[in-house]
Amino acid sequence: MKNYDVVIIGGGSAGLAAALEVNKNGVKNILVIERDQELGGILLQCIHNGFGLKVFKEELTGPEYAERFVNMLKEEGIEFKLNSMVTKINKDKTVEYANSDEGFIQIQAKAIIITTGCYERNAGAISIPGNRPSGVLTAGTAQKYLNIDGYLVGKKVFILGSGDIGLIMARRMTLEGAEVIGVAEILPFSGGLQRNIVQCLEDYNIPLYLSHTVTEIIGKDKIEGIKVQKVDNFVPVPNTEMEFEVDALLLSVGLIPENGISEAAGIELHPRTKGPIVNESYQTNIEGVFACGNALHVHDLVDFVTTESRKAGEKAAKYVKGEYKDNVERINLVAKNGISYIVPQMVSSENVDKTIELFMRVTDVYKNVEFVIKQDGKELKRIKKKHLAPAEMEKVILTKSQIEGANKEITIEVEAL
Amino acid sequence: MYDVLIIGSGITGACISREMSKYQAKTIIIEKENDVAQKATLANSAIVHSGHDPIPGTLKAKFNILGNRMYKQMSEELDIPLMECGGLVVATTLEEEKTLDMLYARAFENGLKKSEVKLLTKDEVKEKEPNISDHVTKALSLPSTSVTYPLEAAIANIENAMNNGVELATNEEVISIVKNKEHFEVFTKRNKYEAKVVINASGINAENISKMIAKTNFTISPRKGEYYVLDKDVTLVNSVIYPTPSEKGKGVLVTPQYHGNTLLGPTSEFVENDTESTTKKGLDYIKVNIEKTVTNIPYNKIIRSFAGSRPTPSTKDFIIEESNIKGFINVAGIESPGLTAAPAIARYVVEGIVANNIDLVENKNFNPYRKKVIRMNELSDEEKNELYKRDSRFANIICRCESITEGEIIEAIHRNCGATTVTGVKNRVRAGAGRCQGGFCQPEVLKILARELKIDPMEVLYSKKDSAILKAKTKGE
Amino acid sequence: MKQELICIACPMGCHLEVDIDDNYFVTGNQCKRGEIYGKKELTNPTRLITSTVKIKNGINNRIPVKSSGEVPKDKIFLVMKELERIELYSPVKMNEVVIENVCGLGVNIITTRSM
Known part of the structure; x- marks a missing residue:
């Protein structure tokens, strides 16, 4: 069995950044395993711009962002395998994968970093009543057909869900000659970035129906139309039906961290993030197994994925070098009123150098509020926030001493000003 | 001229086709959809019932018990999934x-x-x-209650029947049936078929098909x-x-x-x-x-x-009988426990009714076994690598949620009664049946289908006729 | 008169307020780009174009491209039409110029990956 110090599962934005950071920290025996025919992950089909402002201080498209990282990886001579699917990871940190060059292979790692990204919620999961005709696709699948293969999945399209991929696809399909009839969002606010509503919908006069959802799919073998209805607290309001003729319905109704192999290995997942529960070092409940990127929690900016994955890479390297302290007391980081989740979920000051960044999402749209941070119920600090939305990830920085000041937990909540 | 023409490729028609392939008779099974078993057989609870429920004395009770006792052997011969869960x-x-x-x-x-x-x-x-x-x-x-995979049960029966000489024609919707002196003429939208015996196993359409030629005392x-x-x-x-x-x-x-x-x-x-x-x-x-x-x-x-x-059926029991027109056999109203009863019904129909119409001579070459379906997930690592050495595509995993390989998909396409659509692949080997529901693998499956069937990607269907996934090429192509 | 805008210069999405009467004075921005965007959006709105062009012999049938700078909003479809006639042959490098001075707008169309 071949041995590696660190095996990274997934060669997308998270895996690339993590691998480079492991390498930078002096651990050189690394393997990146990628299922696709090239490195880069979903960035390769995100041909729009908006990537890299934090990491490269310039605005890049997805493929450019990916290629820069891939080039760095190749320059460093980090080993990677393409067209290779990891089928299993085990508690003893053996990794099983398969590809048509080697067959079914098992390797031994000292540390594993899970960077498997996420998948899209789909028609099955949201149970729209009606038939199951062709022409109902997730926005990401339609994006792959369009940007990689050069095919339109519809010429008269409606989009359910205002997640970023849906918004981006509304513009892409419009530019490529399709008619995008509208976007419906079941919530009273969009799940995507404001800038995408402006430049993807408003620029092309595509209506956004907030508090609306698709209540029926019309068509038996292929989709012929849809019924859209206003909702009040998720319940369709009578007599608000609109019917549209369409040949495709794209779903942009959320992303779910991909943790099939993590779950099978016994990694504990968080009910809100649907990703592994991790500590300050991005380590899961299995010692030596780390997670970052969209496999950990869904990010809205790739730059944040990169920053997070660099940290996870650094910690994994420290683990391999024996500089990471696992058996230490940790305090919980608890999401209270108005906060949906905090990542990491627990922290020990022992493994924090000076500060630690906490990522979180809020549960609702807020204007002029404060984050209230408490140590064991005792107020520590307040941070003013002019505008908060669930679609936009928030960041709070704690210092080592602030963590040391708590015995049991640090809580964060949203409070009106 | 066919000896026997079976209308409908659900589990009933499928089992009858296999039963017929035990004899030296020219048999065809025709189906109006573009794949087999797309109606009741595709969407049900998948249960092989014990036989506790039907009213004693009914055909349902009789064939349920008989069918239940035949399932294990059938599943072993045809490599049909069977979970004896009770x-x-x-x-x-x-x-x-x-x-x-x-x-x-x-x-x-x-x-x-x-x-x-x-x-x-x-x-x-x-x-x-x-x-x-x-x-x-x-x-x-x-x-004695079990769970099977009904679609595969139907496919396996038809595939085995085809390997033993039975023909299958899909996209053949029957529009009329007439009887000339000795034989039937079955007209579809595209063709005319001649057969000595016609078996109506057309599920929900059985009433309409029967009415095309026979006195019909039931409704479906x-x-x-x-x-x-x-x-x-x-x-x-x-x-x-x-x-x-x-x-x-x-x-x-x-x-x-x-x-x-x-x-x-x-x-x-x-x-x-x-x-x-x-x-x-x-x-x-x-x-x-x-x-x-x-x-x-x-x-x-x-x-x-x-x-x-x-x-x-309006009769509240299975309708398994030769109609007033000699040689036209209705096998109708096969609702629950039809999936369980099908192999027993098939044997009765062939031995008890078809045999009265034509001479059935044993097919000495009948092979009851279907070539085992390769299910990588059920194999040991050594077995997997053994297969990989034979064909490296058995290590190329296409569907990550269900771990389905390119090799398995290609097999599903090229076997008799093979997959021709994305849904056909999913129904046979589960590529795209997992939690992401094909989000990642559908484009790959589509490419494999286009390549193996030698058609343009834009012709690849999602499921039914006229359900192409790709609608246009970009950049004026 | 003050106009509220959401800055699209980057994914931050700052909520801007542009005072049209005060020489398009921008507030609410967190960087210089917001100031530029606020003014330009109300005077001469422009957008970056990202799309694909055909490619032969590559691992995919399409290669992604972008405009090297922003183009006036009302010229976007004109540029899209121009992209239809392009067909590249692999290998191509990232940021190679595909169309120079597209539609006379002073910007180039460049590839956004190598293939």
Whole structure:
């Protein structure tokens, strides 16, 4: 069995950044395993711009962002395998994968970093009543057909869900000659970035129906139309039906961290993030197994994925070098009123150098509020926030001493000003 | 000229086609859809019933028991998935307990053996099924209940029949049937077929097909059933959980599936046209009624919902008879327990009715075995690598949720009765049946289909006729 | 008169307020780009174009491209039409010029990956 110090599962934005950071920290025996025919992950089909402002201080498209990282990886001579699917990871940190060059292979790692990204919620999961005709696709699948293969999945399209991929696809399909009839969002606010509503919908006069959802799919073998209805607290309001003729319905109704192999290995997942529960070092409940990127929690900016994955890479390297302290007391980081989740979920000051960044999402749209941070119920600090939305990830920085000041937990909540 | 023409490729027609292939007769099975078994066989609970439920003396009771006893051998010969999980009919009230006692007696009357029926106390049920509801007071245990994969059962029968000489024609919708002196002429939208014997196994359409030529004393009404599918990482129940039946029907079941998913359903509602659409009402009905028998249902693990329609006959029993037109045989109204009964029905139809019309000479070359389907997930590492050495595409995993390889997909396309559509691939090898529902692998499966069938990607169908996934090329191409 | 805008210069999505009467004075921005965007959006709105062009012999049938700078909003479809006539042959490098001075707008169309 071949041995590696660190095996990274997934060669997308998270895996690339993590691998480079492991390498930078002096651990050189690394393997990146990628299922696709090239490195880069979903960035390769995100041909729009908006990537890299934090990491490269310039605005890049997805493929450019990916290629820069891939080039760095190749320059460093980090080993990677393409067209290779990891089928299993085990508690003893053996990794099983398969590809048509080697067959079914098992390797031994000292540390594993899970960077498997996420998948899209789909028609099955949201149970729209009606038939199951062709022409109902997730926005990401339609994006792959369009940007990689050069095919339109519809010429008269409606989009359910205002997640970023849906918004981006509304513009892409419009530019490529399709008619995008509208976007419906079941919530009273969009799940995507404001800038995408402006430049993807408003620029092309595509209506956004907030508090609306698709209540029926019309068509038996292929989709012929849809019924859209206003909702009040998720319940369709009578007599608000609109019917549209369409040949495709794209779903942009959320992303779910991909943790099939993590779950099978016994990694504990968080009910809100649907990703592994991790500590300050991005380590899961299995010692030596780390997670970052969209496999950990869904990010809205790739730059944040990169920053997070660099940290996870650094910690994994420290683990391999024996500089990471696992058996230490940790305090919980608890999401209270108005906060949906905090990542990491627990922290020990022992493994924090000076500060630690906490990522979180809020549960609702807020204007002029404060984050209230408490140590064991005792107020520590307040941070003013002019505008908060669930679609936009928030960041709070704690210092080592602030963590040391708590015995049991640090809580964060949203409070009106 | 065919000796026998079978209309319909559901489980009934499929089993009849295989039964016919045991004889030196020229047999064809024609199907109006572009793939086999697309109606009731595709969308049902997948249960091989023990035979406790049908009213004694009916054809349903007779063929249910006979069919149940044939399944194991059939599944071994044809490599059809069969999970011998047993079933429990659970009672929640005193009145239901009385019904249970009645079913207990009926099971024996129908011919079940002593070892195949047992009454369980509440505690015994709880021990077998930790998620059973506290309302449950007593249960009837039916260990000869199994779960199969009905679509594969139909495909396997047809594939084996084809390997033994039977022909299959899809996209053939029958529009009229006439009888000339000696034989029938069956007209489809595209062709004319001549046959000495015609077997009407057309499910929901059986009444219409029969009326084309024969005196028809029955009606067939589509009765829709809706289901939820839970993700395969949930183990909710170990055996099939039936509520106690009432005048309203068999009720809402919880059924473990061979591939690890769990079905919640069905509903039961007579419909006119809308035979395969799910409704909010139906799905809500499942949620409300399921709790009576099983608790801790993880609704967040629902990956899909679907509906199918059962061909419910006005006669309340299977219709298996030669019509007033000699050689025209109706096998109609094969609703539950039709999946279980099908192999027994098929044998009876061939040996008991077809044999009266034409001379059946044994086919000495009949091979009862279907080449085993390669299911990489069920193999050991050595077996996997053995296959890989033969063909490296068996290590190229296309569907990551279900770990399905390119090799398995290609096989599913090229076998007899193979897949021609994305859904056809999914139904045969489960590529795209997992939690991402094909989000990642559909474009790959589409490419493989185009390459193997030598068609343009834009011609690849999602499922039914006219359901191409790709609508146009970009950049003026 | 003050106009509220959401800055699209980067994914931050700052909520801007542009005072049209005060020489398009921008507030609410967190960087210089917001100031530029606020003014330009109300005077001469422009957008970056990202799309694909045909490619032969590559691992995919399409290669992604972008405009090297922003183009006036009302010229977007004109540029899209121009992209239809392009067909590249692999290998191509990232940021190679595909169309120079597209539609006379002073910007180039460049590839956004190598293939």
